[in-house]
Amino acid sequence: MYEFDWSSIPGALPFLAHGMVVSLQITAVAILVGIVWGTLLAMMRLSSVNALSWFAAGYVNLFRAVPLVMVLLWFFLIVPHLLETLFGFPRGSDMRMGSAIAGFALFEAAYYSEIIRAGIQSVPKGQMAAASALGMGYAQSMRLVVLPQAFRNMVPLLLTQGIILFQDTSLVYVSALADFFGAASKVGDRDGRLVEMLLFAGAVYFVICFTISQLVRYYQTKLKTA
Amino acid sequence: MITMNKVSKHYGAFQVLTDCTTHVAKGEVVVVCGPSGSGKSTLIKCVNGLEPFQSGEVTVNGISVGDPRTDLPKLRAHVGMVFQNFELFPHMTIVDNLTVAQVKVLGRDPAEAQDKGMALLDRVGLKVQALKYPGQLSGGQQQRVAIARALAMDPICMLFDEPTSALDPEMINEVLDVMSELAQEGMTMMCVTHEMGFAKRVASRVIFMDQGRIVEDDSKDAFFANPRSDRAQQFLAKILQH
Secondary structure (H helix, E strand, O other): OOOOOOOHHHHHHHHHHHHHHHHHHHHHHHHHHHHHHHHHHHHHHOOOOHHHHHHHHHHHHHHHOOOHHHHHHHHHHOHHHHHHHHHOOOOOOOOHHHHHHHHHHHHHHHHHHHHHHHHHHHOOHHHHHHHHHOOOOHHHHHHHHHHHHHHHHHHHHHHHHHHHHHHHHHHHHHHOOOOHHHHHHHHHHHHOOHHHHHHHHHHHHHHHHHHHHHHHHHHHHHHHHO | OEEEEEEEEEEOOEEEEEEEEEEEOOOOEEEEEOOOOOOHHHHHHHHOOOOOOOEEEEEEOOEEOOOOOOOHHHHHOOEEEEOOOOOOOOOOOHHHHHHHHHHHOOOOOHHHHHHHHHHHHHHOOOHHHOOOOHHHOOHHHHHHHHHHHHHOOOOOEEEEEOOOOOOOHHHHHHHHHHHHHHHHOOOOEEEEOOOHHHHHHHOOEEEEEEOOEEEEEEEHHHHHHOOOOHHHHHHHHHHHOO
């Protein structure tokens, strides 16, 4: 019978907390960049300029057809070399955090752009016509009229995607970055208490994600009644 | 003010407008009517370039709408348009609906835009609703707001695309009253509408369209007393029965 021993957790809390900060940083930056880049991609995809629309479609299909962990490895292994050779970055500089964030942001943008595209298309065409009729240009109509309504409808989906992204940050373990999951498994390895640490980490992920998804549901019901 | 010369438009093989020629002089109120699918809405959307057309010429105040060098947003800023489904911006308050384009398009001072917006809301009898959202207003109220929103841009002419078609019957008159007042003040107007009572009271001319062509373009009196085409006679007979 396996004897659980939770005693290594209290001492490891500061290290784990630091790992959580790393996870949250990656999540926050990747969501932000992902939404901005995803919005641009969605607008390109819906654009009447064929070259833009094809580029966006190609980008989205490429990133949605490869595993995230592979994208992260590419960014971990290849991009730093490129930066070193192309831009003369000092050899062996630590770009793990940067490349992880870049990998996530570019990957998630593909998913966000599809959510945002659906959101833009959910806004009635007449809204764009009304904005144009008032003399607004395309960019103004998008910024002032279409996108605010699109985002309002999309908030639940964007948050849900954010939760998935937060869980996926655990994949940065492939680059030996000490995010929350990486920190927990390191402590577990060190103390020979991997099972306990992974159960604890799982519980923390669950509490955070469950809480946020409940908030999303609350917001959704509020949106429906509004 | 508005001239259209042999305007034609097609979607692929489907011809929507064929050689439409007409004009609207300053201060004139022209009602465009005809059976559904006759191209009425498309025709007035060509006036501010919301619908592109393949041949012919449209000018507003001497500016060619179809010319690729024309700054369409600038032109549209001074051509008011009212839509069948109101198209107020649902995420903005009523007063913000009236000020956003004044500030962002015309570059007016926000306080000035606000004053202008409130004055226009007062004029359409909706000042007390200024801080509500469009969804909280009735259809008739929303359409009056939409008219006020267009007027806030100091338009040189107004286009109405079936402004009462989406309204419950008891709300139609409140909108037509606002439009009649506008007409009496000398606003140049082009209205697509089935409200023949409005046309009889207010219009200077009536255009009748069928299958993408302007079949009749005559003074109001001549049109109602003695429509020349069979198609217009049938249309009037049907629509005037009730």
